[in-house]
Amino acid sequence: MRKRFSALLNSRMGALILKEFRQILRDKRLAMSLIIPPTLQLLLFGFALNPTVSGLHLGVVDDSQSIESRELRAQMTESKSFEASGMYLSVGDLSKDLANGKLDAGLVIPYDYSRDLERGKPVTVQVLLNGMNSNTATIAQGYTEGVIATYNLGLAGEGLHANFQQVAAPDVNHRGLVNLVPAYLFNPGLEPTWFIVSGILGVLLILNGSLIAAAAIVKERETGTLEQLLMSPASTTQIIVAKLLPLFVLLCMMGLMALTVMRLVFGIPFRGNVLLVVAAAALCLLCGISIGTFIATFTKTARQAQLTLFFINPPLTSLSGAFTPVEAMPKWMQPIAQFNPIQHFGQISRGAMIKGSGIATLWPNFLALTAFTLVLVSLSIWRFRKQLS
Amino acid sequence: MRRIFAQARKELTQLLRDRLALGLALILPVVLLLLQSTAISLTVSDLPIVVQDLDKSLASQKLVDAFRNSLSFHVISWPTDKQPDLAFEANKARGALVIPDNFGRRIARGEQADVQMLVDGSDANTARIISGDAEQIIRAFNMATAGASHPEPVTAAIRLWYNPSRSSRKFYGPGIFVMGMSIFPPLLATLAMSKEGEQKTILQVFVSNISAHEFLLGKILAFMIVATGEAIIMLAILFTYFGLQFAGDPTPFLVSTILYMFCVTTFGNMIGSMIPSQVAAMQAVALTGFLLVYMFSGLLFPISNIPASIRWLSNIVWGRYYIEIVRDSLLAGGGWPAMWLKVIIIGGIGALFYLNAWRYLRRMQLKD
Numbered sequence: 001m002r003k004r005f006s007a008l009l010n011s012r013m014g015a016l017i018l019k020e021f022r023q024i025l026r027d028k029r030l031a032m033s034l035i036i037p038p039t040l041q042l043l044l045f046g047f048a049l050n051p052t053v054s055g056l057h058l059g060v061v062d063d064s065q066s067i068e069s070r071e072l073r074a075q076m077t078e079s080k081s082f083e084a085s086g087m088y089l090s091v092g093d094l095s096k097d098l099a100n101g102k103l104d105a106g107l108v109i110p111y112d113y114s115r116d117l118e119r120g121k122p123v124t125v126q127v128l129l130n131g132m133n134s135n136t137a138t139i140a141q142g143y144t145e146g147v148i149a150t151y152n153l154g155l156a157g158e159g160l161h162a163n164f165q166q167v168a169a170p171d172v173n174h175r176g177l178v179n180l181v182p183a184y185l186f187n188p189g190l191e192p193t194w195f196i197v198s199g200i201l202g203v204l205l206i207l208n209g210s211l212i213a214a215a216a217i218v219k220e221r222e223t224g225t226l227e228q229l230l231m232s233p234a235s236t237t238q239i240i241v242a243k244l245l246p247l248f249v250l251l252c253m254m255g256l257m258a259l260t261v262m263r264l265v266f267g268i269p270f271r272g273n274v275l276l277v278v279a280a281a282a283l284c285l286l287c288g289i290s291i292g293t294f295i296a297t298f299t300k301t302a303r304q305a306q307l308t309l310f311f312i313n314p315p316l317t318s319l320s321g322a323f324t325p326v327e328a329m330p331k332w333m334q335p336i337a338q339f340n341p342i343q344h345f346g347q348i349s350r351g352a353m354i355k356g357s358g359i360a361t362l363w364p365n366f367l368a369l370t371a372f373t374l375v376l377v378s379l380s381i382w383r384f385r386k387q388l389s
Numbered sequence: 390m391r392r393i394f395a396q397a398r399k400e401l402t403q404l405l406r407d408r409l410a411l412g413l414a415l416i417l418p419v420v421l422l423l424l425q426s427t428a429i430s431l432t433v434s435d436l437p438i439v440v441q442d443l444d445k446s447l448a449s450q451k452l453v454d455a456f457r458n459s460l461s462f463h464v465i466s467w468p469t470d471k472q473p474d475l476a477f478e479a480n481k482a483r484g485a486l487v488i489p490d491n492f493g494r495r496i497a498r499g500e501q502a503d504v505q506m507l508v509d510g511s512d513a514n515t516a517r518i519i520s521g522d523a524e525q526i527i528r529a530f531n532m533a534t535a536g537a538s539h540p541e542p543v544t545a546a547i548r549l550w551y552n553p554s555r556s557s558r559k560f561y562g563p564g565i566f567v568m569g570m571s572i573f574p575p576l577l578a579t580l581a582m583s584k585e586g587e588q589k590t591i592l593q594v595f596v597s598n599i600s601a602h603e604f605l606l607g608k609i610l611a612f613m614i615v616a617t618g619e620a621i622i623m624l625a626i627l628f629t630y631f632g633l634q635f636a637g638d639p640t641p642f643l644v645s646t647i648l649y650m651f652c653v654t655t656f657g658n659m660i661g662s663m664i665p666s667q668v669a670a671m672q673a674v675a676l677t678g679f680l681l682v683y684m685f686s687g688l689l690f691p692i693s694n695i696p697a698s699i700r701w702l703s704n705i706v707w708g709r710y711y712i713e714i715v716r717d718s719l720l721a722g723g724g725w726p727a728m729w730l731k732v733i734i735i736g737g738i739g740a741l742f743y744l745n746a747w748r749y750l751r752r753m754q755l756k757d
Binding site: 041044045047048049050051052053054055072095098099100101117122123124125126127128129130131132133134135136137138139141142143144145146148149151152155177178179180181182183184185186187188190191192194195215302303304306307308310311314315318319323324325327328329330331333337347350351354355356357361 | 409410412413417420421424425427428429430431432433435436452474477478479480483496501502503504505506507508509510511512513514515516517518520521522523524525527528530531534541542543544545546547548549550551552553555556557559560580667668671672675680684685689690691693694695696699713716717720721722723726727728
């Protein structure tokens with residue numbers, strides 16, 4: 001083993017690799033900038049992006065002012081979903097505060113609320129929701145309906161509802177009710193960061209891989225040292241591999257650091273084999289590096305390379321399913337997302353870390369990721385050689 | 390005044406020659422607007438679920454049909470002898486409805502019958518939506534079977550305001566418009582400014598008789614014109630393809646848009662005058678513009694969900710105020726009474742940027 005290693009070091013390729021490593025490590029700032037900022041980004045993204053719907057500000061117009069209406073109000077704000085934020089005298093005042101964003105929801109209880117309940121007449125309360133944010137609206141609607149349903153069930157046991165049922169209809173044909181018991185697998189606490197953090201790692205790998213690879217190659221060209229390398233007896237493939245391998249190793253360290261952060265800070269359970277995630281991350285990195293190299297062969301300056309990457313990375317990110325689930329995309333767009341390495345990385349990292357899936361279920365994603373990597377790597381090497389010969 | 394216009398004209402001529410930058414200013418924002426607002430959505434529907442009916446009675450069949458008929462789910466076939474969570478692991482299903490074997494009997498007896506909904510919790514938000522949808526189906530089912538003998542005493546009439554169809558495009562579209570405005574105009578501005586420092590053409594400016602204010606204002610004016618072009622194209626798409634329109638008084642939007650364009654292009658110029666390297670300046674702007682606006686402005690998810698220890702950051706993110714104004718004027722229509730403070734804050738942040746940029750360029754004025 002050692003013999004082989006020293007043989008590699010003495011070879012042409014080994015010398016080139018060593019040179020690159022020394023060059024990078026001499027510039028401590030560069031090495032640090034490869035590892036630290038992506039990890040910080042992961043932390044920021046994980047903490048800042050959270051789709052949970054809770055603490056919605058609820059304003060109430062209570063025209064009934066009765067025991068029953070107060071009970072309903074209490075029930076609405078009992079859970080964490082709604083937070084009582086003021087009483088209003090008229091619907092007009094309430095809607096004004098709904099419009100300027102002070103309230104997220106409004107509850108309007110009619111003046112005949114308790115009278116109708118006592119008489120056994122069904123009553124309707126109005127719930128106004130700010131529907132601007134479609135996700136918040138969907139979940140808040142579910143909450144509201146849930147609260148009202150529990151409230152109705154609660155009435156059943158007590159005097160009022162017994163009263164109500166008698167008046168409404170004698171209980172001749174009583175049938176049982178279905179009760180839903182939900183159970184959340186893999187993530188019983190419904191920790192929202194797990195989904196986002198495990199997906200964003202893929203975005204960061206592609207983003208940083210492409211930016212750094214493009215910068216490294218363009219820099220060599222801008223300073224004119226690429227010609228010097230070409231005059232050396234090393235082949236073009238040796239040059240490009242030696243150029244990119246140290247970057248790859250450093251970025252892999254960034255990936256490992258990010259995984260550590262995911263485990264320690266965000267508490268993502270590593271239920272499956274971590275090696276699967278590491279392998280997928282390495283493939284993802286190679287994709288990113290190849291994209292960067294490919295772009296670098298078309299551009300003459302670092303500025304141009306970076307501007308061009310703007311046309312690639314943001315669209316890739318928005319079709320990645322890293323922030324929001326692919327299932328929420330329109331049906332026609334979902335197949336397009338399958339052509340995105342980040343999407344497959346997300347499937348693998350979520351599957352292997354959160355669900356504990358193994359290679360038996362994840363192999364299609366691995367196959368796709370490997371195929372992308374092979375295509376992108378050979379494309380970039382082909383471009384690089386074509387340009388240099 | 391004449392010098393300001395001349396400076397602006399010079400910038401625009403330079404920009405017109407740079408096709409890549411021009412594409413970045415005018416084409417990429419449109420592509421991103423269309424792509425992101427279509428792709429970004431949290432409201433999942435038509436999710437695959439597994440049904441394990443261990444009862445196989447008439448009542449359980451009816452319940453399964455209720456799930457089958459809903460728009461929220463579609464039932465996939467799954468062998469009864471295999472655990473349903475295997476379907477989650479294989480990404481074949483997101484939920485599983487398990488009906489126990491005494492279900493029909495309990496229903497007929499008038500007892501309460503439990504059914505279980507197993508939900509793949511790896512995506513917490515989707516999991517919440519799944520169990521919410523399932524509960525809705527069960528409630529409707531209960532109402533239908535219990536029939537007239539069991540009217541609900543209280544029903545909630547839920548009204549969704551401002552975006553009644555719950556279109557996520559209408560919510561995210563304005564946010565992505567703001568993101569486009571927050572990244573591309575300052576990016577081009579910072580490139581132009583740092584280029585002067587990098588290629589030392591700034592020395593020529595120093596020896597000419599143009600003042601720092603004129604130089605800066607000329608640059609800002611040029612990129613505000615670019616930003617206006619970008620805004621008009623994106624708004625045209627928002628108004629036609631997205632079906633949005635001004636919900637009320639459009640003047641807060643117009644005033645704040647002008648102020649915001651000033652704010653972001655000045656920000657670009659400020660960074661450009663501080664960092665005389667195009668690549669570094671570009672990265673600084675892209676990072677602050679993208680990361681801050683993407684994460685701390687409520688573009689995707691509510692600001693109130695950010696942990697309090699870093700939430701204060703959102704108070705200094707200029708994009709946050711603009712997003713709120715744009716959403717208000719396109720969806721809610723609160724107008725000046727709701728928005729005046731935010732408009733002032735955007736102007737204030739812009740003025741701070743201007744002062745800072747001017748401070749960096751003041752050197753040239755020292756000579757006289």
